[in-house]
Amino acid sequence: xxxxxxxxxxxGVAGGYLVWRLWRGWSGRAGCGCxxxxxxxxVGHLRQGSDRR
Amino acid sequence: xxxxxxxxxxxxRAQWVAVAGNPNTGKTCLxxxxxxxxxxxxxxxxxxxxxxxxxxxxxxxPLQVLDLPGTYSxxxxxxxxxIAVDVLxxxxxxxxxxxxxVIVVDATNLERNLYLAxxxxxxGCGVVVALNMIDLAHAGGIDISVRQLSRHLGVPxxxxxxxxxxxxxxxxxxxxxxxxxxxxxxxxxxxAVFETQLDALETEVAGRAVAECGPTSxxxxxxxxxxxxxxxxxxxxxxSADGMAARLAGARRAVEAAGHDxxxxxxxxxxxxxxxxxxxxxxxxxxxRTTWTDRIDxxxxxxxxxxxxxxxxxxxxxxxxxxxxxxxxxxxxxxxxWIGDRTAPLLPAGALRSFVIDGLIAGxxxxxxxxxxxxxxxxxxxxxxxCGYMSRAAFMMDRVMRTCGLSGTSxxxxxxxxxxxxxxxxxxxxxxxxxxxxxxxxxxxLMSCSARIPIYVIMIAAFVPPIMIWGWLPLQGLIFGAxxxxxxxxxxxxAWLLRKTLLRGGTSAFxxxxxxxxxxxxxxxxxxxxxxxxxxxxxxGTIILAVMVLVWxxxxxxxxxxxxxxxxxxxxxxxxxxxxxxxVAAAHIQQSWLGRGGRLIEPVVRPxxxxxxxxxxxxxxxxxxxVVIATLGTxxxxxxxxxxxxxxxxxxxxxxxxxxxxxxxxxxxxxxxFALCCQxxxxxxxxxxxxxxxxxxxxxxxxxxxLAYLGALLTYQVARLVV
Numbered sequence: 001x002x003x004x005x006x007x008x009x010x011x012g013v014a015g016g017y018l019v020w021r022l023w024r025g026w027s028g029r030a031g032c033g034c035x036x037x038x039x040x041x042x043v044g045h046l047r048q049g050s051d052r053r
Numbered sequence: 054x055x056x057x058x059x060x061x062x063x064x065x066r067a068q069w070v071a072v073a074g075n076p077n078t079g080k081t082c083l084x085x086x087x088x089x090x091x092x093x094x095x096x097x098x099x100x101x102x103x104x105x106x107x108x109x110x111x112x113x114x115p116l117q118v119l120d121l122p123g124t125y126s127x128x129x130x131x132x133x134x135x136i137a138v139d140v141l142x143x144x145x146x147x148x149x150x151x152x153x154x155v156i157v158v159d160a161t162n163l164e165r166n167l168y169l170a171x172x173x174x175x176x177g178c179g180v181v182v183a184l185n186m187i188d189l190a191h192a193g194g195i196d197i198s199v200r201q202l203s204r205h206l207g208v209p210x211x212x213x214x215x216x217x218x219x220x221x222x223x224x225x226x227x228x229x230x231x232x233x234x235x236x237x238x239x240x241x242x243x244x245a246v247f248e249t250q251l252d253a254l255e256t257e258v259a260g261r262a263v264a265e266c267g268p269t270s271x272x273x274x275x276x277x278x279x280x281x282x283x284x285x286x287x288x289x290x291x292x293s294a295d296g297m298a299a300r301l302a303g304a305r306r307a308v309e310a311a312g313h314d315x316x317x318x319x320x321x322x323x324x325x326x327x328x329x330x331x332x333x334x335x336x337x338x339x340x341x342r343t344t345w346t347d348r349i350d351x352x353x354x355x356x357x358x359x360x361x362x363x364x365x366x367x368x369x370x371x372x373x374x375x376x377x378x379x380x381x382x383x384x385x386x387x388x389x390x391w392i393g394d395r396t397a398p399l400l401p402a403g404a405l406r407s408f409v410i411d412g413l414i415a416g417x418x419x420x421x422x423x424x425x426x427x428x429x430x431x432x433x434x435x436x437x438x439x440c441g442y443m444s445r446a447a448f449m450m451d452r453v454m455r456t457c458g459l460s461g462t463s464x465x466x467x468x469x470x471x472x473x474x475x476x477x478x479x480x481x482x483x484x485x486x487x488x489x490x491x492x493x494x495x496x497x498x499l500m501s502c503s504a505r506i507p508i509y510v511i512m513i514a515a516f517v518p519p520i521m522i523w524g525w526l527p528l529q530g531l532i533f534g535a536x537x538x539x540x541x542x543x544x545x546x547x548a549w550l551l552r553k554t555l556l557r558g559g560t561s562a563f564x565x566x567x568x569x570x571x572x573x574x575x576x577x578x579x580x581x582x583x584x585x586x587x588x589x590x591x592x593x594g595t596i597i598l599a600v601m602v603l604v605w606x607x608x609x610x611x612x613x614x615x616x617x618x619x620x621x622x623x624x625x626x627x628x629x630x631x632x633x634x635x636x637v638a639a640a641h642i643q644q645s646w647l648g649r650g651g652r653l654i655e656p657v658v659r660p661x662x663x664x665x666x667x668x669x670x671x672x673x674x675x676x677x678x679x680v681v682i683a684t685l686g687t688x689x690x691x692x693x694x695x696x697x698x699x700x701x702x703x704x705x706x707x708x709x710x711x712x713x714x715x716x717x718x719x720x721x722x723x724x725x726x727f728a729l730c731c732q733x734x735x736x737x738x739x740x741x742x743x744x745x746x747x748x749x750x751x752x753x754x755x756x757x758x759x760l761a762y763l764g765a766l767l768t769y770q771v772a773r774l775v776v
Contacts (some may be wrong), residue, residue: 003404007606010380010408018676025738033227 067117069149070109070142070228074157076123077566081105082214083157084120087225112225116234119151122482125165127172127654128280132490133482135284136499141176142273144288153179153231155224160190160197160212163335163568167327168320170206174239175272180208183224184496187212189569194338197204201334206240209696243275243322246311250276257300258289273530279319280303346441346569353445354567356452363446370433371537372530374426375510381425382510386698389418404609407691413598415690416683419699420593422681423507427589428582430503434472435581439573443468447565457545458552459482460560467544470500470753471537472585474736478743488558492551494743495753498736499544501537501728503589504678508727510538511682515700516720532721536728543729543760554579592677600680604673605687608647616640659724661762662719662769664708674732681727718772722765730761 065737072080072087088107109116121140122133129135136145143150154173158166164185174180182202190197201212209227243251254274276285278301290298305315348556353359393414400406414671437443447468451461462484484490501509513529520528552558617637624633642648651665658668670684682699689702697705706714731737731754740750 003401005406007098007404010602011606014599017599018596019602021599021676022734025735026741 059163067115068232069117069151070153070155071119071121071178072122072155072157073137073141073169074123074183075159075169077568078123078157078159079168079215080123080157081120083155083183083185083213084118086215086218086221088118109225109228111222112229114229116228116232118150124169126169127176127276129284130485131483136482138284141178141265142175150176151178153181153228155181155183155228157183160184160187161193161195161711164196164324164327164331167206167330168323171241171323171327174206174208175241177239177270177272179234181224181227181231182206182208182210183215183220184210184212185215186359187220188214188217193344194342196336198334198336202330205330205333240271241275241322244308244311244313244318247275247278247308247313247318250307251278254278254300254304257297277301278308279315281305281315293600303417344569346567349570350445353442354448357578359445359449360453363449363654366437366442367537368530368534370430371534372527373433373550374429374506375513375530375533376527378423378425379514380427382422384618385422385424389414389422390603390698393418407609408605410604411609411687411690412601415699416601416605416687417598419511419682419686420507420597420679421590422699423510423679424586424589424652425449426506426510427503428586430506431472431582431585432578435578437586438581439571439577441568441570444567446567448567455543455560457548458560459489459493461565463489464495465501468496470497470502473502473504474498474500474733475739478736478739481743485560488552488556489560491744491749492548492556495551495749495756496544496548498731498733498753498757499540499547499729500734501540502678503585504733505536505727507679507682509533509724511700511703512720512724515703516715516717532724536724539725539764540728543764546758547756593679596677597680597683600676601683601687602674604647604680604684605691607650608642608645608688608691610645612641612645616644639693642688647688660769661722661765662716662773663722664714666714667719667723671726671732676734678727678732681732718769721772722769725768726765727759728761729757729764731757 072084074080084105084107087109089110105120107120109117109118119140121137124134124137127138127141129138140148141153141154148422154176156170156173158170170180170182184197184199184202187197199210199212199214199546208386209231210222211220211227211574213224242714249263251271251274255271258274273288276283277289280286289301308315308318353362393410395416397406400409437446447461450464454460454463463481465483466477466480468477469480474497477500477659478494481490481493481497484493510533513532517529517532522528522531617640620637620640621633628636647669648665651669654668654672655665658665658671663671666685666688670681670688673684674681685703686699689699689706703715704713708714737750737754740753741747744750
């Protein structure tokens with residue numbers, strides 16, 4: 001039983017992490033996690049200026 | 054105040070030093086040397102497509118250094134150039150204008166590099182010229198008088214060799230001196246009629262209610278006059294009241310009526326002045342020497358031999374990746390099996406043991422096995438990049454790209470896509486034509502990224518026989534290379550189709566300098582391999598691990614204790630304990646959440662030859678493609694009690710009717726699907742960000758998924774008849 005409780009907690013952490021990663025990816029704060037993505041090494045201020053959008 | 058707002062305030066307060074210059078002059082190398090960073094550098098343009106910042110090392114002042122994308126002039130045409138121009142003219146919304154600009158010029162090609170320098174000197178920023186690659190200039194017999202050059206330009210000039218860290222102390226001192234020096238207004242002397250029109254325009258703009266974002270300085274108005282259809286003109290027209298377009302056209306007509314061609318005016322005047330400066334400060338050798346680079350290029354860039362060499366090189370790379378990595382992968386497999394054997398007895402039976410053995414070791418471990426393939430592929434890529442061959446490849450591909458409606462400018466982003474589509478899509482900012490850029494963005498994910506390597510390798514190793522064709526050509530390496538070729542061929546066709554239908558328009562001009570050949574630096578090559586390897590392992594330990602926790606939970610739960618009893622009760626009397634254990638494991642996974650979901654989608658994937666396990670593994674791989682291997686590792690870890698590697702388990706997997714679950718046709722179908730599909734959330738996100746529209750990621754995902762499904766269907770049905 002205690003093992004199932006640990007697993008539920010782990011699933012919660014993993015799910016939360018994936019949602020966080022997804023949010024960072026879509027909001028331009030992170031890349032795909034490959035480390036080569038410029039967005040993965042920098043923050044939002046590196047995005048293009050609004051006048052080109 | 055939020056963390057981002059605090060950071061933005063700190064950025065505004067700091068004093069900024071921008072590193073600018075033409076593409077491929079060593080700006081990022083100099084930036085790394087000045088800040089101690091290890092930003093990626095390359096000997097071809099387009100490696101830096103956004104700004105990068107870092108603190109200036111070794112200075113007593115709190116200076117922030119900004120690395121800008123390369124640009125040939127302040128008449129920005131592509132989005133990456135626009136970023137550089139925005140910063141230099143103080144137009145970047147969250148960035149103050151830099152106090153000092155370090156203009157990096159290539160000492161071997163001073164004349165062309167000084168064009169941008171003369172433009173930047175007019176922006177009103179303090180300027181220091183870094184005369185980079187001075188060693189190559191000396192080696193080529195070019196003698197530059199730094200004092201004369203500095204006197205003619207009116208700014209400090211510091212010779213540097215950025216990749217060896219030479220000249221940095223003097224450069225830092227020159228930057229610090231420029232901060233204290235009074236800023237001199239530098240104005241280019243245009244023809245009288247141009248100046249008159251500029252005066253009138255300046256008065257007009259000052260008298261009108263110009264929006265805040267509009268041009269305010271004489272320099273920017275001059276740029277608006279000169280850059281016909283460019284960024285500066287658009288900004289002036291957008292921000293000014295009605296009638297400005299007519300006024301601007303009138304000013305241009307007046308200049309042309311006086312006998313000046315506006316298109317060539319700036320280039321003629323600036324190059325005329327630069328020519329005099331270079332004449333006074335630079336001594337070129339009397340005779341042009343034929344260098345080793347010229348001799349090698351005669352073959353490497355030859356229309357026929359060059360292309361043949363490129364194809365042969367790619368063949369060597371793919372077969373080597375496959376054959377060299379096999380023993381190393383086997384070693385990692387053995388290590389993981391050993392860890393599993395030692396760990397299992399230490400854990401109590403139940404969910405925790407299953408998670409560690411079937412989720413962590415069989416799942417995430419199955420992905421880590423492919424680290425050697427990634428390292429070997431990037432060993433070759435780094436060698437080709439560092440010796441200067443990649444630039445030649447881009448040059449060679451210009452003609453090929455044009456037949457697909459693209460240009461050589463698209464080659465660098467497409468090449469980056471073999472590592473990962475996300476930086477590749479960002480690298481398309483170097484492409485001037487919007488339609489050209491969109492087409493490149495939409496086909497870039499068809500290039501086989503490194504996340505596909507594990508899928509290709511495991512399927513080939515498990516189902517393609519290790520035989521030699523004609524006694525020397527390994528079939529496994531051939532199939533591996535064929536997967537890359539399939540992506541390339543379909544990317545070409547898709548680009549051609551897009552350019553003929555949705556994205557009609559002109560093609561960007563391709564201008565690129567070819568660097569001299571050199572012996573690759575072991576440090577650079579090893580660092581690139583380390584970088585890729587670390588990223589692969591980090592990805593396995595973060596995203597892939599997180600997805601695997603969810604996949605494992607979905608394939609382990611629910612787990613009613615009564616199920617095992619029912620299976621045991623229904624089993625025939627002569628069943629062996631191992632068979633009974635396998636039947637219980639199969640029953641558990643069949644009724645798990647993953648199993649139930651899998652049976653729902655099975656009718657969709659059955660025509661491809663797949664069972665529900667492969668279907669679910671494919672669905673789970675949306676956050677990262679490698680997850681498909683980790684998921685198969687977990688599913689087969691839970692469902693099978695047989696010992697062995699994932700490769701053995703895939704070979705031995707059976708369907709409920711006793712037929713093999715996977716075979717060569719199924720393996721080919723899986724590989725084709727993954728070669729063509731867009732199973733990557735990060736890629737879709739970056740397409741959306743770069744195009745600022747849902748339309749393009751949606752189109753990209755739809756056409757690639759459709760293509761992948763049809764390709765996999767065709768492959769399976771044909772292979773089933775042939776094999």
